[in-house]
Amino acid sequence: MIAAGLITLSAGTFAFRFAGPVLRQRITFPPWAERLLEAAAVVLLAALVATTGLTKGHGFAGFARPAGVLAGGVLAWRKAPFLVVVLAAAATTAVLRLLGVP
Amino acid sequence: MSSIYRTLSGGTLRDIALACLAVWFIGLSYGAIAVASGFPLWVPAAQSVLVLAGASEFLFIGIVAAGGNPLAAAAAGLLVNARHLPYGLALPENLTGPGWRRRLLGSHVMNDESVVFALAQEDLPRKRAAYWTCGLGVLLCWPAGAVLGALIGSVIGNTSAFGLDAMFPAVILALIVPALRDRRLRRAAAIGAAIALAATPFLPAGLPELLALIALLTTIKNRKTT
Numbered sequence: 001m002i003a004a005g006l007i008t009l010s011a012g013t014f015a016f017r018f019a020g021p022v023l024r025q026r027i028t029f030p031p032w033a034e035r036l037l038e039a040a041a042v043v044l045l046a047a048l049v050a051t052t053g054l055t056k057g058h059g060f061a062g063f064a065r066p067a068g069v070l071a072g073g074v075l076a077w078r079k080a081p082f083l084v085v086v087l088a089a090a091a092t093t094a095v096l097r098l099l100g101v102p
Numbered sequence: 103m104s105s106i107y108r109t110l111s112g113g114t115l116r117d118i119a120l121a122c123l124a125v126w127f128i129g130l131s132y133g134a135i136a137v138a139s140g141f142p143l144w145v146p147a148a149q150s151v152l153v154l155a156g157a158s159e160f161l162f163i164g165i166v167a168a169g170g171n172p173l174a175a176a177a178a179g180l181l182v183n184a185r186h187l188p189y190g191l192a193l194p195e196n197l198t199g200p201g202w203r204r205r206l207l208g209s210h211v212m213n214d215e216s217v218v219f220a221l222a223q224e225d226l227p228r229k230r231a232a233y234w235t236c237g238l239g240v241l242l243c244w245p246a247g248a249v250l251g252a253l254i255g256s257v258i259g260n261t262s263a264f265g266l267d268a269m270f271p272a273v274i275l276a277l278i279v280p281a282l283r284d285r286r287l288r289r290a291a292a293i294g295a296a297i298a299l300a301a302t303p304f305l306p307a308g309l310p311e312l313l314a315l316i317a318l319l320t321t322i323k324n325r326k327t328t
Binding site: 001002004005006007008009010012013014016017018019020021022023024025036037038039040041042043044045046047048049050051052053054055058059061064065068069072073076077081082083085086088089090091092093094095097098 | 113116117120121124141145148149152153154155157158162166171172173175176177179180183184185186187188189190191192193195196197198205206208209210212214217218221262263264265266267268269270271272273274275276277278279281282286287290291292294295296297298299302303304310311312314315317318321322
């Protein structure tokens with residue numbers, strides 16, 4: 001039964017991944033639609049940052065993780081190197097947890 | 103493949119390597135959690151290669167461990183992975199290169215990281231190089247982390263103490279920041295993020311992010327007026 005679930009999830013996920021580029025090749029999009037599709041990716045990714053940064057399950061993730069992501073975001077906005085951004089995010093969260101912040 | 107390394111700058115390659123390292127770390131905790139939840143090693147191992155989408159795998163493991171039906175867990179995971187469809191539409195045409203083999207493998211290595219690295223590059227050769235390098239890197243690092251995590255499970259203990267859960271959102275955020283310097287995109291992204299957050303308590307995982315696409319309406323309206 002677990003194998004059936006695993007195969008369903010694998011096959012379905014591949015179908016989602018495969019369908020986009022195939023549709024992209026079949027349909028010629030006008031320039032405004034192409035810009036809209038690229039904006040869609042940015043909006044999706046931003047929403048993903050918000051949900052993975054702030055929530056856990058259906059609730060709030062606590063303060064340590066959002067604080068770390070925020071620290072990383074501020075550094076990225078100020079054009080800090082990628083390495084600094086990612087490590088600062090993890091370090092901020094780790095230090096806050098060490099201090100007992102949930 | 104050698105042309106890939108000539109195409110990408112050293113900085114971009116290093117950034118991709120770091121993102122893959124972060125994926126490896128998260129894979130460690132995934133494998134450890136799967137085994138701790140009572141799954142045999144082959145479940146996280148097979149999922150990490152065949153599904154290759156972290157959030158949906160965590161969800162699948164969580165639902166089944168809580169006594170849920172594996173097919174229902176697969177449906178929940180598919181909802182989380184539905185975002186790959188709009189990703190594929192957003193990526194430039196012929197990104198993976200010609201031939202069926204490349205298109206099949208190229209589709210499979212589509213994930214948050216490879217998409218965001220491709221979007222962050224300026225021209226098609228660099229987008230292609232970044233997409234493949236990051237995609238294949240994740241294809242190696244995610245299963246490697248998951249299997250190692252499953253093997254040494256109990257040794258890892260509490261990974262949240264290291265702040266690893268802040269790494270994924272920070273990786274994605276760092277890579278969309280250049281796009282967010284555009285005021286119109288920034289507004290749409292902020293509204294989308296707010297919609298997703300507001301919907302999270304009420305909707306199953308994955309749906310809030312898709313609902314965020316409503317924010318695109320603000321970009322259309324704005325374009326007509328300017």
